[in-house]
Amino acid sequence: MISKMKVYEVQTGSTGLDGLRRAERPQPKPGPQQVLIRIHAASLNYRDHMVVMGRYFTAVDRDTIPLSDGAGEVVDLGPGVTRFKTGDRVCGTFVQVWKDGPRPAQGQALGVPADGTLAEYIALHEDGVVAMPRNLSFEEAAALPCAGVTAWNALMVAGRSVKPGDTVVCLGTGGVSMMAVQFAKAAGALVIVTSSSDEKVQRAYKIGATHGINYKTHPEWDKEVERLTEGRGADHIVEIGGAGSLPYSYRAVGFGGKIALIGFLAGAGDPNPMPLMMKAGSLHGIGVGSTRMFEDMNRAIEANGIQPPVDKIFPFDAAADAFRCLASRDFVGKIVIKIA
Ligand SMILES: NC(=O)c1ccc[n+]([C@@H]2O[C@H](COP(=O)([O-])OP(=O)(O)OC[C@H]3O[C@@H](n4cnc5c(N)ncnc54)[C@H](OP(=O)(O)O)[C@@H]3O)[C@@H](O)[C@H]2O)c1
Known part of the structure; x- marks a missing residue:
């Protein structure tokens, strides 16, 4: 008899939250070099909301299990697995499978186009799985695969990496930026956060930010960065706004500084790259x-006792509420769904 598992699916062609439906699927069996993971917690990223709304490039063209991020326990092994044993606490990686070096063109992301983690079980190739940091709960570890690894790559891998005394500017108080605050702080940097809300800025201080700028009351936030750095500008900017905020980032970055281009939340804009060029920035x-990168990050998380900033945890039955919360922007850090 085939065992069934509980999942959510984004229905084919979904353009709204009513396209997120509960369903049953056959429990997967691990194939060669695959591990079967009982997922205990999954987390949301901005992308997941776009997928349900049909705005992540295009609406999904088949019923798809959403979410890229999850953490759980290995409960079965396919033939040839050498990296894991049953009982190991693990996370799946965002791309299946990107081991090292440049991303392979054929790698598929979980949550779209591949089925994701809002399910009781998932079978993944062992090279697309990492051991969880030992100091984290499943809920905390579920925050890592997309937001954590993106922040780590932005600050520690791509281009120049953060060194003590650097100034790091993190835009907004969402998942990627709040993970970046923690990594920058652990590396000895001074961290400036921008936000739409003074209340969120206060919460970002608790996560590790040194300074906060409300970009509603200070729309030209680059001038505040200049003031706070006494004219030096930022060494790193975690850019989640894209075209709409790049004009400010180009002005806020210091000589030789780096802007890590990650997202596109700030809408349209007309960025003039001249200031970047004049400051020999990147x-x-x-x-x-x-x-x-995920494994390197996990060592840093353990060594520094970092705990991902989980703001809200929703039960599996209330997954749609978790998506609503993401859309409301009424959170700081990460939103998690507990699965079992
Ligand atoms: N390139 C990559 O590898 C990669 C990886 C992960 C995420 N991303 C992208 O990076 C961006 C951030 O992702 P995330 O998952 O960290 O987001 P998130 O957790 O949903 O955080 C969103 C936060 O960003 C701020 N924000 C500023 N302008 C916004 C706007 N117009 N709409 C919504 N939020 C706005 C808000 O904080 P305040 O109210 O404090 O301003 C909001 O709470 C997204 O564009 C996402 O697609 C890219």
Whole structure:
């Protein structure tokens, strides 16, 4: 008899939250070099909301299990697995499979186009799985695969990496930026956070930010960065706004500084790259990261006692509420769904 598992699916062609439906699927069996993971917690990223709304490039063309990020326990092994044993606490990686070096063109992301983690079980190739940091709960570890690895890549891998005394500017108080605050702080940097809300800035201080700028009351936030750095500008900017905020980032970055281009939340804009050129700065595109980066990050998380900033945890039955919360922007850090 085939065992069934509980999942959510984004229905084919979904353009709204009513396209997120509960369903049953056959429990997967691990194939060669695959591990079967009982997922205990999954987390949301901005991308997951776009997928349900049909705005992540295009609407999904088949019923798809959403979410890229999850953490759980290995409960079965396919033939030939050498990296894991049953009982190991693990996370899946965002791209299946990107071990190291440049991302392979054929690697598929979980949550779209591949089925994701909002399910009781998932079978993944062992090279697309990492051991969880030992100091984390499943809920905390579920925050890592996309937001954590993206922040780690942006600050520690792509281009120049953060060194003590650097100034790191993190835009907004979402998942990627709040993970970046923690890594920058652990590396000895001074961290400036921008936000739409003074209340969120206060919460970012608790996560590790040194300074906060409300970009509603200070729309030209680059001038505040200049003031706070006494004219030096930022060494790193975690850019989640894209075209709409790049004009400010180009002005806020200091000589030889790096802008890690990650997201596109700030809408349209007309960025003039001249200030970047004049300051010999760099603009570095980021696309999450590899299994190797994930493992390096996890060592840093353990060594520094970092705990990902989980703001809200929803039960599996209330997954739609978790998506609503993400859309409301009424959170700081990460939103998690507990699965079992
Ligand atoms: N390239 C990659 O590898 C990669 C990886 C992960 C994420 N991303 C992208 O990076 C961006 C951030 O992702 P995330 O998962 O960290 O997001 P998130 O957790 O949903 O955080 C969103 C936060 O960003 C701020 N924000 C500023 N302008 C916004 C706007 N117009 N709409 C919504 N939020 C806005 C808000 O914080 P305040 O209210 O404090 O301003 C909001 O709470 C997204 O564009 C995402 O697609 C890219």
